Amino acid sequence: MEQRTALDKQGYIQRNLLDKKDFSLKGFFLQWEWMLVIILIAVMMINASLSPYFLNYASLRDGTMIFMDKAYIVFPMAMIMILRDIDISVGSTVALSSVVMATMYNSLGVPMELAVVICLAVGALCGFINGLLIVKFKELSAVIVTLGTMILYRGIAYVILEDQASGNFPEWFGFFGWGYVFGIPFILILFIIMAILFGFLLHKTTFGREVFAMGKNPTASRFSGVKVDKIKIIVFTLAGLMAGLTALFLASRMGSTRPNVATMYELDVIAMAALGGVSTAGGKGRIIGTVIAVFIIGYLQYGLGLINIPAQTLLIIVGILLILAVAVPKIKLPAFVKRK
Amino acid sequence: MSEYVLELRGITKKFPGVKALDNVHFKLKAGEIHALMGENGAGKSTFIKVITGVHAPNEGEMFLYGEKVQFANPKDAQNKGIAAIYQHVTNYPDLSVTENIFMGHEKVHKTTKRLRWKEMHAEAKAILQDLGSSIDPKTEMGSLSVAQQQIVEIAKAISTKAKIIIMDEPTAALTARESEELYKITERLRDQGASIIFISHRFEDMYRLASQVTVFRDSRYIGSWGVNEITNDQLIVAMVGREITQVYPHKKNKAGEKLLEVKNLGKMGYYADISFTLNKGEILGLTGLVGAGRTEVCQSLFGITTYDNGEVYLKGQKIRVRNPKEAMNLGIGYLPEDRQLQGLVLDWGIGRNITLPALKDLSSKGWLNEKKEASLAKKLAEKVNVKANSIFDLVSSLSGGNQQKVAVAKLLTADLEIIILDEPTKGVDVGAKSAIYEIINNLAAQGYGIIMISSEMPEILGMSDRIVVMREGRITKVIDKKEATQEVILEAAMSEIKEQVV
Numbered sequence: 001m002e003q004r005t006a007l008d009k010q011g012y013i014q015r016n017l018l019d020k021k022d023f024s025l026k027g028f029f030l031q032w033e034w035m036l037v038i039i040l041i042a043v044m045m046i047n048a049s050l051s052p053y054f055l056n057y058a059s060l061r062d063g064t065m066i067f068m069d070k071a072y073i074v075f076p077m078a079m080i081m082i083l084r085d086i087d088i089s090v091g092s093t094v095a096l097s098s099v100v101m102a103t104m105y106n107s108l109g110v111p112m113e114l115a116v117v118i119c120l121a122v123g124a125l126c127g128f129i130n131g132l133l134i135v136k137f138k139e140l141s142a143v144i145v146t147l148g149t150m151i152l153y154r155g156i157a158y159v160i161l162e163d164q165a166s167g168n169f170p171e172w173f174g175f176f177g178w179g180y181v182f183g184i185p186f187i188l189i190l191f192i193i194m195a196i197l198f199g200f201l202l203h204k205t206t207f208g209r210e211v212f213a214m215g216k217n218p219t220a221s222r223f224s225g226v227k228v229d230k231i232k233i234i235v236f237t238l239a240g241l242m243a244g245l246t247a248l249f250l251a252s253r254m255g256s257t258r259p260n261v262a263t264m265y266e267l268d269v270i271a272m273a274a275l276g277g278v279s280t281a282g283g284k285g286r287i288i289g290t291v292i293a294v295f296i297i298g299y300l301q302y303g304l305g306l307i308n309i310p311a312q313t314l315l316i317i318v319g320i321l322l323i324l325a326v327a328v329p330k331i332k333l334p335a336f337v338k339r340k
Numbered sequence: 341m342s343e344y345v346l347e348l349r350g351i352t353k354k355f356p357g358v359k360a361l362d363n364v365h366f367k368l369k370a371g372e373i374h375a376l377m378g379e380n381g382a383g384k385s386t387f388i389k390v391i392t393g394v395h396a397p398n399e400g401e402m403f404l405y406g407e408k409v410q411f412a413n414p415k416d417a418q419n420k421g422i423a424a425i426y427q428h429v430t431n432y433p434d435l436s437v438t439e440n441i442f443m444g445h446e447k448v449h450k451t452t453k454r455l456r457w458k459e460m461h462a463e464a465k466a467i468l469q470d471l472g473s474s475i476d477p478k479t480e481m482g483s484l485s486v487a488q489q490q491i492v493e494i495a496k497a498i499s500t501k502a503k504i505i506i507m508d509e510p511t512a513a514l515t516a517r518e519s520e521e522l523y524k525i526t527e528r529l530r531d532q533g534a535s536i537i538f539i540s541h542r543f544e545d546m547y548r549l550a551s552q553v554t555v556f557r558d559s560r561y562i563g564s565w566g567v568n569e570i571t572n573d574q575l576i577v578a579m580v581g582r583e584i585t586q587v588y589p590h591k592k593n594k595a596g597e598k599l600l601e602v603k604n605l606g607k608m609g610y611y612a613d614i615s616f617t618l619n620k621g622e623i624l625g626l627t628g629l630v631g632a633g634r635t636e637v638c639q640s641l642f643g644i645t646t647y648d649n650g651e652v653y654l655k656g657q658k659i660r661v662r663n664p665k666e667a668m669n670l671g672i673g674y675l676p677e678d679r680q681l682q683g684l685v686l687d688w689g690i691g692r693n694i695t696l697p698a699l700k701d702l703s704s705k706g707w708l709n710e711k712k713e714a715s716l717a718k719k720l721a722e723k724v725n726v727k728a729n730s731i732f733d734l735v736s737s738l739s740g741g742n743q744q745k746v747a748v749a750k751l752l753t754a755d756l757e758i759i760i761l762d763e764p765t766k767g768v769d770v771g772a773k774s775a776i777y778e779i780i781n782n783l784a785a786q787g788y789g790i791i792m793i794s795s796e797m798p799e800i801l802g803m804s805d806r807i808v809v810m811r812e813g814r815i816t817k818v819i820d821k822k823e824a825t826q827e828v829i830l831e832a833a834m835s836e837i838k839e840q841v842v
Binding site: 221225226 | 644663664665667668674676681682683684685686687688690691692696697699700702703706707708714715717718721722726728729730731732750754
């Protein structure tokens with residue numbers, strides 16, 4: 001054992017604190033992400049055994065295009081959940097921003113390039129409003145505020161487009177949903193880039209550290225000079241912005257949009273984040289986990305879709321998976337298991 | 341049959357690391373009002389919790405009407421006729437007075453289990469009228485004043501047929517007139533045959549009501565006297581007369597230039613007319629009873645809350661702090677009283693906790709430099725001598741004293757000039773206390789101006805250069821170190837303020 005205490009001239013004990021962590025192999029493999037990898041492999045194997053069309057490169061590659069759009073919202077949603085909040089308005093935000101974009105282009109003659117920017121801006125604005133309301137009305141929980149805006153944003157989308165579809169986008173716009181770069185879907189490449197960006201933001205910057213601190217102890221964070229309100233507004237705005245991005249991909253893939261698109265997206269997104277190891281109690285979670293969870297839920301839905309399992313059954317499976325993901329780490333083992 | 345309705349012999353209650361009660365005695369006669377007095381932390385609250393069955397004592401015996409008893413839980417104590425009315429009224433503000441009174445022992449129909457509202461309303465009304473109060477039992481609890489709520493709490497105690505009623509600082513939040521009404525009700529209870537333990541800081545309460553007074557100090561039983569047998573001075577000595585055994589290694593500092601000047605600071609409902617100055621290298625003690633407004637004043641200076649009127653000058657420049665970040669940028673730091681809730685992230689490591697206020701300095705363009713972070717955390721944790729193995733040890737695994745050292749280390753990350761310490765040694769054992777005192781003195785010697793809020797008399801006397809005493813949101817006295825004695829401070833903390841015409 002290394003000598004880490006000594007007496008100084010006045011006889012006080014001087015301690016030498018370790019400032020480096022020892023690498024522990026056991027600790028490395030006891031991470032939730034390895035569990036997720038196992039689940040992902042299991043999902044792939046089940047899918048492959050059920051459908052001969054599932055396990056080949058083209059199928060796996062193009063399958064991602066179907067579920068990847070909403071996956072963008074998982075990153076900011078993870079941050080929101082780390083802050084102990086939730087945002088259930090993201091599906092409506094997707095609908096509203098795509099509807100505004102389509103209307104701008106088709107009815108008001110706005111060039112598509114500008115309409116795309118407006119789509120992102122509308123999404124960001126929706127998120128900003130959520131954040132502002134949550135910060136200003138502290139007695140209201142985020143779930144209530146975003147329940148309100150969920151209905152509000154969807155309602156505005158219906159007022160604008162009156163339950164009709166709007167499409168006829170220029171040809172280049174189809175690239176978002178259907179384009180390939182070096183043989184890889186554009187949507188997948190951008191997803192990986194976003195994952196890296198959000199991973200750095202959450203794990204390597206002061207901003208990310210403060211997000212975790214707020215999730216663990218909002219009061220102490222405030223007393224430590226963390227600008228808690230500002231951070232919360234930024235995180236919710238990011239969620240809106242990513243919903244705007246999702247709106248682009250969705251409208252592009254479908255070739256048109258309607259006010260009722262992206263219903264229940266919020267549930268898939270929250271499920272992906274929770275399965276990815278983001279604690280609903282706040283303060284815990286990693287981007288890498290949410291990335292794996294996106295593929296688990298995405299491929300599960302895609303694979304079961306291939307063998308014509310109805311969507312309702314899919315909901316059941318996702319629901320069970322989600323409950324397991326949240327419950328398994330919480331199950332208390334009997335005392336004798338832990339004893340040596 | 342014993343002469344005493346309640347007798348406790350040799351009660352000891354230990355918590356991990358602390359003896360909250362150490363061989364304590366108490367005897368309550370039938371039909372008497374018995375005052376229990378002592379400083380903050382003397383063990384009064386734990387004592388009540390033993391009597392009401394919240395805590396089981398580790399040693400000692402309890403006799404009820406001469407019979408030995410042991411309470412398994414609070415309900416058990418309630419069934420045997422013991423009720424407590426707490427300092428902070430614990431009620432259901434959205435429910436009616438009747439519902440509050442009968443909470444937990446509602447009257448129900450024998451077979452259908454239907455609640456018998458008519459009967460309950462009638463009985464509630466009868467009890468309240470008996471107490472001389474005209475509160476309508478159907479009003480919402482939350483719409484009543486604190487004094488009225490206290491009366492409802494008393495009515496609740498009566499409705500459980502309590503024969504022994506404990507009142508924990510019931511007058512703390514009441515005006516003089518409201519207190520008088522409470523005195524009358526308390527006397528009426530006694531005349532109806534109840535025995536009352538009345539806990540208070542106020543001498544007025546004791547003289548007005550009690551016939552017997554028992555004093556606790558430092559978790560120990562000091563003595564019990566008839567109210568007429570003991571003088572005011574003797575009582576103060578009994579309450580505070582401990583020897584100052586802790587060493588306060590005060591270095592001789594010259595107080596330097598004026599750092600902070602507070603002029604007529606006021607916040608509606610919290611404090612008013614607060615004026616004081618703080619010099620470089622000075623330790624300013626801020627004392628008074630709990631609830632005197634000390635914390636509120638300091639949190640306003642730190643930007644946690646706002647103030648309504650008055651001015652704050654930092655080195656002659658008028659400042660108005662809007663949030664803690666601004667305060668820290670101006671050089672004002674604050675060590676919160678509740679380190680677990682406000683001070684630290686308990687399930688984070690020592691290092692991350694220390695660097696949380698300083699992340700900006702440890703990063704470039706928002707990117708965190710983890711090497712720099714680890715070395716700063718190591719340096720500061722070693723500076724305050726935190727007992728741990730590594731900076732990754734969880735703060736929750738540390739003792740109270742070491743947690744406090746981590747909280748102090750957080751302050752050292754910023755470039756501060758003024759440090760406000762709110763009860764810096766609360767819940768800290770004696771050994772760690774003197775370590776914290778030494779850190780504070782070193783800081784003062786380095787030229788920091790320090791405001792130290794404390795309820796502990798020896799600490800205030802041993803550490804401060806000047807002492808500001810507050811009571812009920814106002815400063816009652818500013819005392820220089822040379823003139824300060826426990827008696828002077830206690831008098832200023834408890835005395836009625838002269839009515840001021842504004």
